[in-house]
Structures are given as structure tokens and as C-alpha cells.
Amino acid sequence: MTPDLMEAGAKALADYRAKVAEAGASGDRGAAYGRLLTAGQPDFAHGVALYLEGITVSFDGFKALNSLNLSVNVGELRCIIGPNGAGKTTMMDVITGKTRPDLGTASFGSNIDLLRLRESEIAQIGIGRKFQKPTVYEQLSVFENLELALKADRRVRAGLLHRLTGAQLDRIGEILTLIHLLPQAQRTAGLLSHGQKQWLEIGMLLMQDPKLLLLDEPVAGMTDEETERTAELFLSLEGRHSLVVVEHDMKFVGELTQGWKKVTVLHEGSVLAEGTLAEVQANEKVVEVYLGR
Numbered sequence: 001m002t003p004d005l006m007e008a009g010a011k012a013l014a015d016y017r018a019k020v021a022e023a024g025a026s027g028d029r030g031a032a033y034g035r036l037l038t039a040g041q042p043d044f045a046h047g048v049a050l051y052l053e054g055i056t057v058s059f060d061g062f063k064a065l066n067s068l069n070l071s072v073n074v075g076e077l078r079c080i081i082g083p084n085g086a087g088k089t090t091m092m093d094v095i096t097g098k099t100r101p102d103l104g105t106a107s108f109g110s111n112i113d114l115l116r117l118r119e120s121e122i123a124q125i126g127i128g129r130k131f132q133k134p135t136v137y138e139q140l141s142v143f144e145n146l147e148l149a150l151k152a153d154r155r156v157r158a159g160l161l162h163r164l165t166g167a168q169l170d171r172i173g174e175i176l177t178l179i180h181l182l183p184q185a186q187r188t189a190g191l192l193s194h195g196q197k198q199w200l201e202i203g204m205l206l207m208q209d210p211k212l213l214l215l216d217e218p219v220a221g222m223t224d225e226e227t228e229r230t231a232e233l234f235l236s237l238e239g240r241h242s243l244v245v246v247e248h249d250m251k252f253v254g255e256l257t258q259g260w261k262k263v264t265v266l267h268e269g270s271v272l273a274e275g276t277l278a279e280v281q282a283n284e285k286v287v288e289v290y291l292g293r
């Protein structure tokens with residue numbers, strides 16, 4: 001490479017990095033990026049994606065999770081409901097390594113002990129988390145956000161200056177279509193609606209092809225139409241990914257579960273009931289603690 005080219009390359013890299021640093025993420029994306037491959041790959045041969053047993057988390061003696069058991073199958077879309085303070089967020093924090101339980105076991109596939117891994121390692125092995133608030137790079141375009149998510153994945157051998165391959169461009173196009181943002185590809189992310197930002201962040205997670213997606217109240221603040229489109233999106237992801245969706249919007253849960261899928265109700269840090277939405281809605285204990293309030 002000639003000195004001129006090297007200089008131009010270094011400048012372009014510095015500009016790009018400055019742009020990204022200046023844009024800043026609008027939320028907590030620490031766990032998803034800066035990954036290092038240090039853990040093995042999950043084994044899904046037994047059909048179980050996530051298995052929690054006896055998980056207990058105490059905060060100053062108060063049990064936010066109290067011997068929680070949960071099992072999610074490979075490709076399953078599981079909705080988790082429960083009143084405020086039931087422990088839903090704490091459960092996600094345990095799965096993603098943000099909070100360490102006092103007791104219990106947590107495995108990803110049949111072989112990966114999540115409790116031995118750091119947050120960054122858990123993201124690396126294929127668990128993606130969507131927080132409630134959208135966290136996108138507001139000053140970059142929709143396309144650049146997806147490109148950045150791809151290049152931040154260290155499994156992909158590409159520096160920031162590396163030109164996208166045809167396959168990578170195809171992948172971005174595929175995700176743009178999936179998240180209904182193809183016409184907005186060149187738009188600055190900060191100008192998107194709340195719902196569109198949520199879709200973009202989900203697209204950024206999908207760029208890294210997670211095996212398990214944890215989604216915390218994804219439709220909070222969305223319009224009815226955006227909520228319906230989000231349900232369609234999640235239904236299209238089911239099967240290829242396992243999804244755990246924490247949600248208060250029962251209409252949305254109904255759309256996702258289609259009358260037959262299992263819903264888990266959490267209360268006081270444990271599973272209170274499991275069954276179809278109709279079953280848990282008819283469960284007296286559930287009505288008492290949650291739905292009937």
C-alpha cells in the first residue's frame with residue numbers, strides 16, 4: 001500500500017470512529033458489543049434453549065427471584081407476564097449475566113453454564129437483549145446502524161474500513177425488509193418514530209444472528225399499527241430464534257400466542273402459572289394477583 005493510501009485509510013478510519021463516538025448510543029448497549037469469543041457454542045440437540053432452575057436473587061434480604069424455574073424450547077416464542085415487581089427484569093438480568101443469583105442454575109442449550117460467563121461472553125454465544133427503551137445511534141443512518149452492528153460482531157472479519165461483501169449487503173437488505181425499514185435505509189435514525197427505532201434496534205440484534213432474543217416490553221409506547229407489525233415480525237422470527245417476550249399488553253400477547261402457545265406468569269419471583277393465555281387469564285390465583293387488579 002502506498003503511503004498516500006495508508007494515510008487516506010487512516011483518516012477515513014479516524015473519521016468513521018469519530019462519527020460513531022460522537023453519535024453515541026442512546027442507551028445501554030455495552031453487553032451487545034465489544035465481544036470476544038471465549039465460550040463454547042451451545043448444544044441445542046435436546047431441544048432446550050434456556051433452562052433456569054431454582055434461581056434465587058436477594059437484594060438486602062428481599063427475594064426478587066425466589067427459586068424460579070423456567071424452560072424455553074429451541075425456536076419457541078414465550079411470553080412472560082406478571083405484575084410490577086414480579087421479577088421479570090431481574091430474570092433477564094440473570095440470563096444476561098448482569099445479576100448473579102445467590103442460588104440456582106442457568107444453562108443455555110444443554111452445555112453452557114450461564115452463571116460462569118461474563119455479560120460480554122453471554123452476548124457472544126448468541127443471547128441478544130432488547131431493553132425497553134430504544135438504543136440506536138441517533139446520528140447515523142438506519143443502514144449505518146445495521147452496518148455497525150455487523151462490524152461490531154468480532155466473529156465477522158471486518159474492520160470498520162472493510163467494504164461490505166455482497167453477502168453482507170444482502171443480509172442488511174434482508175433485515176431492512178424484515179423490520180419494515182427498507183424505504184428508510186438512508187434516513188437518520190434520530191428522525192425515526194419510536195416504533196421504528198425499536199425495530200431498528202431489533203434489526204441490530206438480528207445482524208448478529210442471536211439464538212435467543214430477550215425482549216423487554218417491546219411494544220410499550222407503540223401505536224396500534226406498529227404493535228401489530230411488531231407481532232408479525234416476532235412471529236416471523238419464531239422457529240429460527242427462541243424469543244422470550246416480557247409484556248404487559250395482553251392484546252399483543254394474544255396476537256403472539258395465537259391461542260395455543262404457553263404463557264408464563266411470574267409473581268413474587270416465582271412462576272405462579274403457565275398455560276395458554278386463556279388458561280392463565282381464567283386462573284383464580286392469576287386473577288387475584290394480576291389481571292383482576
Ligand SMILES: Nc1ncnc2c1ncn2[C@@H]1O[C@H](COP(=O)(O)OP(=O)(O)OP(=O)(O)O)[C@@H](O)[C@H]1O
Binds near residue numbers: 082085088089090
Ligand atoms: N437492585 C435492586 N435493589 C433492590 N431491589 C431491587 C433491585 N432490582 C429489583 N429490585 C426489586 O426486586 C423486585 C423485582 O423487580 P423487577 O424489576 O425484576 O420486577 P419486574 O417484574 O420487572 O417489574 P416491572 O414490570 O415493574 O418492570 C421489585 O420489588 C424491585 O423493587
